[in-house]
Amino acid sequence: MSRRRTPMLTERPPIPLRNKVAVAALAAAMLAGPGVAQAAPQAAPAPAQERVAAASITWSIERASNPTADQQDAYNRITAAMNAAVSRYNNLSDLGKNIRVRYEPGVPTADGNINGTIRFGSNRSYMTQRTALHEIAHTIGVGTSSGWSRLGGSGTWTGAQATALVRQFDGSGAKLSTGGGHFWPYGLNYENEFSNTAADRHVQIVAAMVRDGM
Template sequence: MSLYKCKNEIVACVWCLLTLFSCSSDDHQGQNNTNEPTKEITLPVLETSTIEAVEAFKATLWGKVINNGGSSISERGICYSINENPSYSDNYEKAGFVKGSGEFQVSLQNLQSGTTYYAKAYAVNEKGIGYGNEVSFSSLDIIAPTLKVGEIKVAGAHDIWLDVSVPNQGDLQIEEIGLVYGTTNNPTIEDNIVTREDVVLDFKARIPNLEPETSYYIKAYAKTLNGITYGDEVTMATIKKGNFTWAFWWEDKNEPAFGRLREAFDKAAWYYNNFTSIEKHVNVNYNTGTPTADANFDGWINFGANPDYQRTGTAMHEMAHTVGVGTHAKYWELMKGTWQGNRANEILQMMTNDPNAEIKGDNTHFWPYGINGAHEDDGSEMLYIIHALVLQGMKADGLPNK
């Protein structure tokens, strides 16, 4: 074999070996560099599921993320509109509560009452915003406050008292509450008005400065952001003004007791004339021998020297004796431990806010509000007013007027 031929064979063998190792290396490298196909990220898939607790201005909705689209959810909630096909660019509210199952709850606030809304669940991932199916609901009409005037009403010659309650406050906060009234039916706030300083849902209202023997139409009212709401109309008449007069049987202007008694009887007569329709004239006698005070149905009143009794409360107490309390057969007929007449007890119950209150008494006195002794006279206006109103109730039950 020639040297040239031998060299060629050696070169050919080396080439084959290099080619063999090169192919093996490429095959091995190809096996190591084979990559999985890249997974495509899609929009989230959702369900708009439950609508619950729909009210005038709010509603609660539920949604659920069925598939996150291969990417974590960065935000989820409900988008809504008064038009169909709502989107994130309209109104939206983020979820306030999320379950592990993917369900979430959203509370929509500040809705318009009586309005149809369209809503979709939404969720945001790396790809973008995905939406659920569209649902619709209608917010409720506004529930206005319910106002009620109590059945028992009490009147003097210039005042009327009524109990007002709000059984249902409705959907809006009450900003102002009170009574409207007038001498013609269907009064409004453009007529006469009595407004409370604060808003409460149960209160007693007094209408002052009225005309005697006049019928008034009255309604409770409440003001909210939605306007004025009125309760049912009631009527009540003021009573005839009383005519209770008095005079000293004799008078010593240098004796201080007469000054105290004059002030006491002027005030007592004022309360009787404005809160009863009693007509009576009485004579007041100052007698130092009288321990405290006494009176009879004939219109005679004695006062002693004790200054603790020379006051308005004792004057009213003795004036009650002159119109039959403890001095007339009709009183004894109606007072059987408790007063048997309806009207006087109704007045006591209404004015004291106690539906179980009863007037009690014996053959001479009644209580409460009989002002039976100086210790019961606290000088308060309501003590004197309720005493007079109870006496007016006794008169309505049959006690003599004169």
């Protein structure tokens, strides 16, 4: 007797992946109906906001081409004082000024002009950060500008921002007195007024005076 053969189940070869993709795409197109599908346009990136760089104080010193021992010693002391003062101004304010420094032995102490020049005399006791801070304030307008005359000419500073700041420091009754091209408190008019706190407040008050319109 012949035996009935049981048909063998054979595994169909897998449909290639690209054929599957093609079939899926065709099915999607049929479901979507006529028309051309387009990708949604991407939004253009928002333009970056322009940033205005904060101003800063820079300085340079005039040097003799072949300095004497006295000149070199003065240059070293003045450089240390100016570097410390300029760093404090730049850390605590956005004031801008290009300052030119000269060593002139005939100057009794030191002086600063709104045109951006500072002169140091031969007296070493004035080659300090306190003096440099004080003279930088003169180059910015303290005692040397029309705004100073308008806001400080009465003997009391009348600008709102600097007045509010000194009251924040010293209480609601505090005021900034003015006279002889200087202000107090925190004007750093004498060496015994210097401390890190007083120096910081000096810079902050000068910056507030500028905002007031000095």
